[in-house]
Amino acid sequence: MKLASLSLRPPGSAAPQAVERLTLVADAGIDGDRHRDPASPRQLLLASSATYADFDLTPHALRENLLLDTPIDALPSGTVLQIGDEVQVRLMFACEACGRLDLHGAHVAARIGARRGVLARVVQDGVIRTGDTVRDLGPLLPAWSDDWHERVAQVIDAMPPDTVIEYALLARLAGIQSTYCRAFPRFLASLGPAYASRAIAARAVSAMTHWDGTGLFEDTRPKQASAADTTLDCC
Structure with missing residues (x-):
C-alpha cells in the first residue's frame, strides 16, 4: 500500500486542503488539524482510492486525511499500520456515511455504506509524505465496535x-x-x-x-528495549 494523497483541515476550515506532508503526534492526532484531540478515537480518517473510483467521486468528497491506493475497509479494528519509517496508526472503526455525501450524487451516502473509510488514532508520531509505503502490521491492539x-x-x-x-x-x-x-x-x-x-x-x-479517560486508548503492546537497555556490561 502507498499514500496516494494527504489532506489537512485547519481549525475553522470548511474543506480539506491538499498537502504533501503531515506531522502526526502520538495520542493526539494531526498537527494543525481541527480534529486533533487526545480524547478522541476519530483523530484521522483513512479512505481508499477504490471508493472514489467505484462511486465516481470528486477529490476530497470523503473528507479523508489519508488516501490509500489499496482498499482498507476489510482490515479489522485494532490493526496497526506502519506509514513510512516513523508513524504508526491504529484503526478504530468505520466512519459513518453522512448525508453530506449526497451533495456528490443521488443517494451516495446510502450506496457507500461502510466504505467511506476508517477512523484511526496515532500511536507513534512522525512525519508522513505523499507516496510513503504503508504496511499492515496486523491486529495488535484491542478492537472497537462500529456500533x-x-x-x-x-x-x-x-x-x-x-x-x-x-x-x-x-x-x-x-x-x-x-x-x-x-x-x-x-x-x-x-x-x-x-x-x-x-x-x-x-x-x-x-x-x-x-474519570477523564486516562488509559482508555493506551498502547498495550510490549515496549521494545532501547539500545542502551540491551547493551551488555563489558567490565
Missing part, C-alpha cells in the same frame, strides 16, 4: 471502580456527536444499573471521582 452503542458500553467497562463520567466526555471518548447525550439516560438504563449509575449529566452532583 456506537457498543462503544459507549466499552468506555464504561474500562472505567476504574468508584468513578463516574460526564455525558459529554463519554460521547467524545466513544467517538460520537454530543447530540447523542440526549439518548444516554434511556440507553444506559436499558443496560442496567451498573451502567446507568456510572454516567452523569454535567450539572449532576456525585461524590465519586470524575
Whole structure:
C-alpha cells in the first residue's frame, strides 16, 4: 500500500486542503488539524482510492486525511499500520456515511455504506509524505465496535471502580456527536444499573471521582528495549 494523497483541515476550515506532508503526534492526532484531540478515537480518517473510483467521486468528497491506493475497509479494528519509517496508526472503526455525501450524487451516502473509510488514532508520531509505503502490521491492539452503542458500553467497562463520567466526555471518548447525550439516560438504563449509575449529566452532583479517560486508548503492546537497555556490561 502507498499514500496516494494527504489532506489537512485547519481549525475553522470548511474543506480539506491538499498537502504533501503531515506531522502526526502520538495520542493526539494531526498537527494543525481541527480534529486533533487526545480524547478522541476519530483523530484521522483513512479512505481508499477504490471508493472514489467505484462511486465516481470528486477529490476530497470523503473528507479523508489519508488516501490509500489499496482498499482498507476489510482490515479489522485494532490493526496497526506502519506509514513510512516513523508513524504508526491504529484503526478504530468505520466512519459513518453522512448525508453530506449526497451533495456528490443521488443517494451516495446510502450506496457507500461502510466504505467511506476508517477512523484511526496515532500511536507513534512522525512525519508522513505523499507516496510513503504503508504496511499492515496486523491486529495488535484491542478492537472497537462500529456500533456506537457498543462503544459507549466499552468506555464504561474500562472505567476504574468508584468513578463516574460526564455525558459529554463519554460521547467524545466513544467517538460520537454530543447530540447523542440526549439518548444516554434511556440507553444506559436499558443496560442496567451498573451502567446507568456510572454516567452523569454535567450539572449532576456525585461524590465519586470524575474519570477523564486516562488509559482508555493506551498502547498495550510490549515496549521494545532501547539500545542502551540491551547493551551488555563489558567490565
